[in-house]
Amino acid sequence: MKIGMKVAIALGLGIKRNAHIFIGLIAGMIVGAVLHTNIINNHNPQVTNTIMAILNFIGQAFIRLIQMVVIPLVVSAIVIGVASVGDNKQLGKFGTKMLLYYGIITVAAVVIGAILVCTFHPGAGVQSFINNQTSSEIQAVVAHELSNSKSNLLNQALLLIPKNPLESIAKGDMIPIIFFVLIFSIALAKVGDINRPVVSFFESVFAATMKVTDWIMFFAVPGVFALSATAIAGFGMSIFGSISKYLAVVLVGFLIQLLVVYPTLMKVFSKVPVTTFYSAIAEAMMVAFGTASSSATLPLTMACCERRGISHKVCSFVLPLGATLNMDATALFQTVAVIFLTQAYGVELTIFQIIQIAVLAMIASSTAAGIPGAGMITIALVLNGLGLTPEQLVLGFAFLMALERVMDMFRTMVNVTSDAVVAAIIADNENEIDYQLLNNPESYKEVI
Ligand code: ASP
Numbered sequence: 001m002k003i004g005m006k007v008a009i010a011l012g013l014g015i016k017r018n019a020h021i022f023i024g025l026i027a028g029m030i031v032g033a034v035l036h037t038n039i040i041n042n043h044n045p046q047v048t049n050t051i052m053a054i055l056n057f058i059g060q061a062f063i064r065l066i067q068m069v070v071i072p073l074v075v076s077a078i079v080i081g082v083a084s085v086g087d088n089k090q091l092g093k094f095g096t097k098m099l100l101y102y103g104i105i106t107v108a109a110v111v112i113g114a115i116l117v118c119t120f121h122p123g124a125g126v127q128s129f130i131n132n133q134t135s136s137e138i139q140a141v142v143a144h145e146l147s148n149s150k151s152n153l154l155n156q157a158l159l160l161i162p163k164n165p166l167e168s169i170a171k172g173d174m175i176p177i178i179f180f181v182l183i184f185s186i187a188l189a190k191v192g193d194i195n196r197p198v199v200s201f202f203e204s205v206f207a208a209t210m211k212v213t214d215w216i217m218f219f220a221v222p223g224v225f226a227l228s229a230t231a232i233a234g235f236g237m238s239i240f241g242s243i244s245k246y247l248a249v250v251l252v253g254f255l256i257q258l259l260v261v262y263p264t265l266m267k268v269f270s271k272v273p274v275t276t277f278y279s280a281i282a283e284a285m286m287v288a289f290g291t292a293s294s295s296a297t298l299p300l301t302m303a304c305c306e307r308r309g310i311s312h313k314v315c316s317f318v319l320p321l322g323a324t325l326n327m328d329a330t331a332l333f334q335t336v337a338v339i340f341l342t343q344a345y346g347v348e349l350t351i352f353q354i355i356q357i358a359v360l361a362m363i364a365s366s367t368a369a370g371i372p373g374a375g376m377i378t379i380a381l382v383l384n385g386l387g388l389t390p391e392q393l394v395l396g397f398a399f400l401m402a403l404e405r406v407m408d409m410f411r412t413m414v415n416v417t418s419d420a421v422v423a424a425i426i427a428d429n430e431n432e433i434d435y436q437l438l439n440n441p442e443s444y445k446e447v448i
Contacts, residue, residue: 123343
């Protein structure tokens with residue numbers, strides 16, 4: 001049987017086990033489509049508005065609940081992860097492997113994106129569609145955003161270093177937080193036994209945070225239902241038809257990542273059974289789709305991986321970093337979206353410019369935090385200097401904004417999958433995986 005088919009079946013089985021979340025997702029989409037029709041036809045506006053307000057409340061409450069545990073989880077996981085890896089050699093090995101695999105996956109993503117968009121030319125002939133679709137309010141917002149985001153690469157790099165780590169924690173700026181926590185944890189690992197009280201403290205924080213996550217997941221079904229309903233109510237199903245070629249190119253790119261790139265990587269570098277692993281993480285994939293946030297999904301990604309035998313050491317080191325830095329689907333999306341816009345406006349790109357877009361997309365995507373819409377903000381970095389006029393930039397950007405939520409849901413699902421895949425491969429390489437747990441879907445390890 002072809003690997004794609006096997007993966008699809010595994011996902012199906014994983015979804016079956018998590019049928020309640022999957023049903024919530026699909027039911028949410030159907031309700032969203034009905035609400036969208038009501039909004040467009042101004043049918044029963046009062047009832048529709050009330051339902052929308054309730055759904056919005058439920059969805060946002062779910063997202064806020066999981067966001068609430070993200071910072072304590074990331075901080076405690078990295079401290080424990082680095083301290084438990086301990087010696088320099090193993091830390092270096094984990095770090096190098098992580099960069100290598102995340103790197104391969106991201107390069108594959110931009111190459112696939114560039115090849116697909118240059119082959120199928122989804123942008124050809126859609127200029128007037130873009131101009132008609134983008135309303136003037138969005139254009140005004142976008143013009144403002146674009147003028148704010150003129151910062152160059154060096155300025156962006158500077159922002160990675162927190163002036164005051166507590167301020168970054170208060171603001172929830174994940175990348176500076178990780179920067180500080182990584183350095184702090186390496187220092188902790190170096191000072192020897194004196195670090196015990198601090199490490200034990202974070203071990204308790206981690207355990208309690210995972211417990212809270214467990215409780216929050218009781219709300220996963222209504223949460224995912226409400227999130228998908230409000231998302232679809234906003235743009236309706238017709239969006240899938242109107243610029244189908246562009247959407248199809250991005251989605252085919254994501255499918256190639258899921259069904260070809262990750263399985264190949266797993267086969268070449270590890271003996272992790274692809275299908276079993278996909279079914280093990282199906283729950284995290286669905287929550288990623290609903291929340292459009294890798295960071296918010298992180299507690300669940302960790303739970304899925306640890307429950308099925310990937311060691312705590314690897315999970316707590318690789319997954320928090322991946323949820324913030326590894327955004328291969330975002331890089332693929334940014335490459336396709338930017339080249340799509342240049343096609344729409346008839347700007348001829350040289351091969352050098354295409355490579356430049358791909359490289360910038362790799363950088364821009366990893367500076368995107370794992371929150372909804374982050375990839376759309378950092379795309380400004382990739383859009384610079386491509387021969388589009390400021391008006392075209394504003395229009396194009398506003399057009400991409402209109403499709404943002406649906407794109408974000410898909411790309412987050414893929415981003416989260418690749419984080420888990422890399423964790424599994426590293427765990428295999430380092431003998432940090434319990435294959436008995438992984439291969440037996442019914443035997444779960446209690447994470448807490
Ligand atoms: N929402 C995505 C994530 O959390 C990032 C993005 O906007 O592309 O993975």
